[in-house]
Amino acid sequence: AGTFQMGALSSERGVGFGEGPAHIVTVExxxxxxxxxxxxxxxxAITGKNIADQRDxxxxxxxxxxxxxxxxxxxxxxxxxQDFISGLNALGQxxxxxxxxxxxxxxCRAGSNSRFFFGDSLNCDDNCADCAENLLATNTRADYMWHCFTDGINGYTRGPKEVGSLLPNPFGLYDxxxxxxxxxxxxxxxxxxGAPTDGSAWxxxxSTQRIYRGGHSFAHADICRSAFRSAIDPSTRHTYAGVRIAMDAPE
Structure with a gap:
């Protein structure tokens, strides 16, 4: 629980459609x-499906x-x-x-008010964002979050990487x-x-779309900012769409 400023000001570099108005939210x-x-x-373990099954x-x-x-x-x-969560809940844990x-x-912000939890810029020497913003024209390390645009640069290839490979944010959350x-x-x-200001879901x-957040390993850094938001039809299996789950804390 806590209070923070949600969304982005119009002056933020890379601000996207629908990120305002910035507003105060108290997660109660x-x-x-x-x-x-x-x-x-x-x-x-829960669904019986591997990555090849999901791709198919x-x-x-x-x-x-x-x-x-x-x-x-x-x-x-x-x-x-949602089916995965239902299966997990059926275990009674x-x-x-x-x-x-x-x-x-x-x-995601973990107490920050910047583009990313670690600041406003990317730095190749920073383990939290393994890219550099000033090399976009070369398409090498480029202005892309997590890993590079081009396969094979510094041994990296396109696609999601093992969880927890980079540094966590101040709340201890990875990726x-x-x-x-x-x-x-x-x-x-x-x-x-008109959005809720108590931390609850809207x-x-x-619309017919659900929110997803955080960007992905092949996305431009602007898409991976703390404030960036996008949406998708709930039945669509996006190439880079995964899941992170939540749970209410005991009262």
């Missing part, structure tokens, strides 16, 4: 958020980029992720859910910027006008 209820994105091993559900012609027990699951729809969009941004998109409970609204549907 304590909650837990998974330290990492759900991995391929965790996904298969999306489109058998799509490429499988990275495979590994500690690599996040991807090619996951919002509905798929807790009641898990998606985070609200406000909870997600609160956790809140980049790697895979992370779903939220909220329906998409084009602006924050459940009043004015």
């Amino acid at each position: 209820k304590d909650f837990y958020l998974s330290v990492t994105e759900i991995t391929q091993a965790q996904w298969e 559900l999306a489109d058998t012609s799509f490429q499988i980029y990275t495979v590994g027990k500690d690599v996040p699951i991807y090619y996951v729809s919002w509905n798929d992720a 807790g009641t898990f859910r998606f985070p609200s969009e406000a909870e997600w941004e609160y956790a 809140m910027h980049g790697n895979v998109w992370e779903y939220c409970q909220d329906w998409y609204h084009p602006t924050y006008s 459940e009043d549907p004015v």
Whole structure:
């Protein structure tokens, strides 16, 4: 629980559509958020499906980029992720859910008010953002979050990387910027006008899309900012869409 400024000011570099108005939110209820994105091993343990199965559900012609027990699951729809959560809850070890969009941004910012939790710029020597902003023209390390645009640069290849490979934010959460998109409970609204200010999910549907956050490993850095928001049809299996789960803290 805590209070923070959600959204972006119009002056923020890379500000996108729908990130305003910036507004104060008080997350009233304590909650837990998974330290990492759900991995391929965790996904298969609950659903019985591996990354190849998920790819086939999306489109058998799509490429499988990275495979590994500690690599996040991807090619996951919002509905798929909801089914995973239901399966996890059936084990009786807790009641898990998606985070609200406000909870997600609160956790991502971790007390910061900058473009990223570690500041406003990227630095190649900073383990939290393995790219440099001033090399966009060369397409090498470029202005891309997590890893580079071009396959093979410094040994990296395209695709999500093992969770927890970079540094965590001050809340101890890994990969809140980049790697895979992370779903939220909220329906998409084009602006924050009328949004809840108590940290709860915006459940009043004015569209057919659900929110996802954080960008992904092949995205421009602007898309991986703390304030960037996007949305997707809940049945669509996006190449770089994964899941991070939340849970209410005991009162």
